[in-house]
Amino acid sequence: MLVQQLVNGVSLGAIYAVFAIGFTLVFGVMNVLNLSQGAVFMWGAYVGLEVVRTLALPLPLAILAAATAAGLLGVLSEVLVFRPLQRRGAHRWMGMVGGLALARILIGLAQEIFGTQVVRYPDNALAGAALELLGARLQLLQIVAIGAALLMVIALAALLRYTNVGRAIRTVAFSENVARLVGVPVDRIRLMTFFVSGALAGGAGVLWSLLFQSVSPFMGDGILLKGLTVLILGGLGNIVGALVGGVLLGLVEVASVVVVGSGYRDAVGFGIVLLILLTRPTGLFATRETTRA
Amino acid sequence: MLEVVGLSSGYGGPAVLKDVSLHVGAGEIVTVIGTNGAGKTTLLNTLAGLLRPLGGVVRLDGEPISGRPTEKIVRAGLSLVPEGRQVIAPLSVEENLRVGAYGRKGGGSADTLAAIYDRFPRLKERRRQPAGLLSGGEQQMLAIGRALMAGPRVLLLDEPSMGLAPLIVSEIFALLDELNKQGLTVLLVEQNARKALALAKRGYVLEGGRIVLEGPAEQLARSPAIVEAYLGASAEVAA
Ligand SMILES: Nc1ncnc2c1ncn2[C@@H]1O[C@H](COP(=O)(O)OP(=O)(O)OP(=O)(O)O)[C@@H](O)[C@H]1O
Ligand SMILES: [Mg+2]
Numbered sequence: 001m002l003v004q005q006l007v008n009g010v011s012l013g014a015i016y017a018v019f020a021i022g023f024t025l026v027f028g029v030m031n032v033l034n035l036s037q038g039a040v041f042m043w044g045a046y047v048g049l050e051v052v053r054t055l056a057l058p059l060p061l062a063i064l065a066a067a068t069a070a071g072l073l074g075v076l077s078e079v080l081v082f083r084p085l086q087r088r089g090a091h092r093w094m095g096m097v098g099g100l101a102l103a104r105i106l107i108g109l110a111q112e113i114f115g116t117q118v119v120r121y122p123d124n125a126l127a128g129a130a131l132e133l134l135g136a137r138l139q140l141l142q143i144v145a146i147g148a149a150l151l152m153v154i155a156l157a158a159l160l161r162y163t164n165v166g167r168a169i170r171t172v173a174f175s176e177n178v179a180r181l182v183g184v185p186v187d188r189i190r191l192m193t194f195f196v197s198g199a200l201a202g203g204a205g206v207l208w209s210l211l212f213q214s215v216s217p218f219m220g221d222g223i224l225l226k227g228l229t230v231l232i233l234g235g236l237g238n239i240v241g242a243l244v245g246g247v248l249l250g251l252v253e254v255a256s257v258v259v260v261g262s263g264y265r266d267a268v269g270f271g272i273v274l275l276i277l278l279t280r281p282t283g284l285f286a287t288r289e290t291t292r293a
Numbered sequence: 294m295l296e297v298v299g300l301s302s303g304y305g306g307p308a309v310l311k312d313v314s315l316h317v318g319a320g321e322i323v324t325v326i327g328t329n330g331a332g333k334t335t336l337l338n339t340l341a342g343l344l345r346p347l348g349g350v351v352r353l354d355g356e357p358i359s360g361r362p363t364e365k366i367v368r369a370g371l372s373l374v375p376e377g378r379q380v381i382a383p384l385s386v387e388e389n390l391r392v393g394a395y396g397r398k399g400g401g402s403a404d405t406l407a408a409i410y411d412r413f414p415r416l417k418e419r420r421r422q423p424a425g426l427l428s429g430g431e432q433q434m435l436a437i438g439r440a441l442m443a444g445p446r447v448l449l450l451d452e453p454s455m456g457l458a459p460l461i462v463s464e465i466f467a468l469l470d471e472l473n474k475q476g477l478t479v480l481l482v483e484q485n486a487r488k489a490l491a492l493a494k495r496g497y498v499l500e501g502g503r504i505v506l507e508g509p510a511e512q513l514a515r516s517p518a519i520v521e522a523y524l525g526a527s528a529e530v531a532a
Contacts, residue, residue, distance in 0.1 A: 089305075167384065167392040174381045177343055180363035181373055183396010183443055 004136040011142035013250020014149035020230035020242040022200030028237025029173045029193045035099035038220030039106035044070035044202025045209040066206045067199040074198020110217040118216045127210045153243045235285040294319040300349035302339040309335045311502045322479040324489040327499035333482040341373040342366040367396040372445035378436040382425030389424045393442030409438040430461035447478045454485045486523035490514040
């Protein structure tokens with residue numbers, strides 16, 4: 001029972017983490033809070049669904065397609081919203097409103113194209129297959145979610161720390177002008193970062209839809225708030241912090257379902273987050289240092 | 294080598310830099326002096342492409358570079374050591390130097406790195422430390438080293454003496470002299486007119502965004518207007 005809840009909490013948290021890592025990456029590198037991220041997550045879920053249903057391709061390909069499409073939506077948010085606003089010297093509040101506006105457009109488009117009813121992925125091996133571990137049922141899907149989160153963190157941390165591009169990204173995070181002065185093509189680095197961030201959101205969208213057996217145009221709103229929570233919990237711009245924060249939020253939510261019932265899941269979850277923030281106002285990891293792995 | 298003709302530039306409002314023309318020959322070391330707010334930083338940032346010129350043209354070896362993005366200008370062979378050093382504080386000393394080679398065309402960055410460590414053993418000793426922990430003088434050396442990593446043919450420096458002790462300033466100016474003797478073309482912007490004019494062969498005086506005076510450095514250093522405005526009472530004592 002306890003092990004089962006632990007597995008459920010960690011795998012749910014892993015999906016939050018994948019979403020939040022993209023969120024925190026864009027914030028850490030460009031100081032942009034991209035509020036269209038939830039809608040990008042939702043679009044990822046629909047693209048994956050269409051690939052599975054209409055094209056009848058296997059799920060891993062659907063995840064890949066969803067991540068790519070969502071990554072392109074991330075690029076679109078930079079090109080349509082954040083870059084033009086930055087060029088005009090707009091305040092970052094404007095960027096937040098711009099992101100929200102884009103989210104509403106993306107949600108409206110999804111309603112037009114896919115309808116408003118809740119749909120779900122067809123039965124598949126990823127969600128169906130399971131193995132027994134210490135008396136707990138471990139779905140293949142849960143393993144994939146946890147593995148994906150770990151892999152993402154390790155890959156991103158290594159990229160940022162050990163590669164030329166990683167150093168360039170951290171330089172952009174420090175100062176775009178300094179980055180330009182050392183010859184870094186800042187516009188391209190920003191596009192890349194938005195792509196990775198969107199792709200993570202899209203991948204998370206597919207995993208979440210499989211776990212909860214539901215896809216709808218409004219599914220991005222809840223995760224946006226959770227992503228924001230994890231972003232702050234883990235320390236702004238902190239990638240490892242996003243992983244730990246995501247898993248923590250997942251565990252807290254599952255625990256609160258067990259203790260007080262599912263109706264209070266979000267209330268208790270966010271209540272505990274509030275308590276953590278009251279005791280540690282800078283988040284779990286006190287580094288304001290951006291994109292520190 | 295670097296040729297600036299009728300350059301004007303600003304920040305969206307009225308032009309800050311007005312019709313500035315100057316040139317720096319290959320292997321030359323030239324200074325632009327000016328008081329607070331004269332437009333020195335605006336000039337260098339425009340040359341480096343961080344600011345888009347409102348008018349005029351900048352040529353590097355006859356090739357127009359004005360209006361190009363900064364990363365292209367760096368690849369063309371012009372590097373700027375920005376005002377206030379701007380070392381990348383959270384990155385280690387070595388990472389600062391390595392990222393400096395990001396825009397380098399062709400190889401040789403390993404040799405440059407070795408040469409920088411040779412010249413500044415302090416940087417080598419502290420290569421794994423975050424650059425933000427270095428002293429002001431060390432940060433200035435690092436900022437210059439980082440610019441050199443791009444393999445520039447022309448080096449621009451924005452007030453490298455700012456906020457540093459006289460001894461450190463002398464060290465930095467000695468380094469610039471050395472680099473120049475090795476063939477690097479240097480354009481140095483300074484408020485410290487005495488030191489700058491002692492180092493440079495020629496100089497320009499920038500005031501209110503315009504070049505108001507130019508000539509050989511020792512001539513400028515003796516000109517009454519300069520002595521009064523920049524060298525002040527201490528110059529009279531020295532003279
Ligand atoms: N970001 C900016 N936006 C608007 N105006 C600016 C900006 N930066 C500088 N200015 C204005 O442009 C003029 C020239 O400034 P600049 O920084 O080029 O002078 P400077 O010679 O480098 O001065 P200092 O010796 O203090 O560094 C000043 O009047 C300043 O107020
Ligand atoms: Mg200045």
